[in-house]
Amino acid sequence: GQNIDQPTEMTATEGAIVQINCTYQTSGFNGLFWYQQHAGEAPTFLSYNVLDGLEEKGRFSSFLSRSKGYSYLLLKELQMKDSASYLCALSPGGYQKVTFGTGTKLQVIP
């Protein structure tokens, strides 16, 4: 099975940088997703890490360490619209189901 841990809530200031951590335990691993979900809306895809290291995509970057069972999502130059929940999700491989963490609710304040 899989177990995913994320902080429940975080607050950060507009224009700042915030790092959202995700730790996991899993019997099988193929990759790790990060999704953004605004209240009342469906999740939207942010990133998918398969190999160790940092992947940068604009203001968002995602890091993975498979040996440590650890990932983080880094948001730079925070904007008010970044206030949302950020979901870490595990893909065990192949066509198996993706397991979602409980999500981190990020509040960006002026």
Add this chain to the structure above:
Amino acid sequence: GAVVSQHPSRVICKSGTSVKIECRSLDFQATTMFWYRQFPKKSLMLMATSNEGSKATYEQGVEKDKFLINHASLTLSTLTVTSAHPEDSSFYICSARDMPGDVNEQFFGPGTRLTVL
């Protein structure tokens, strides 16, 4: 990217009635669709995996007779909540895998908010 639609976006029904939610992949074929349920301030919980032309695979604790899933074509899956009760009120989200795209990427629909009175 691939687009997934859901209908209706919002539904209110009386206790005891049945509600059907449609999930469509608009510009791609999806052999596999997933149905999730999300309660307020909680994460997505997978209810079932829907495969075109075969029976759905339900997660533990999800009643297959209460949540009927039909995946009759490569672009449409339906979830019917039978004899709905207030505790079934939730946000229902479907997702679909592109075929023959990346086996791991899922595209989510916009969700259906169900309120049972």
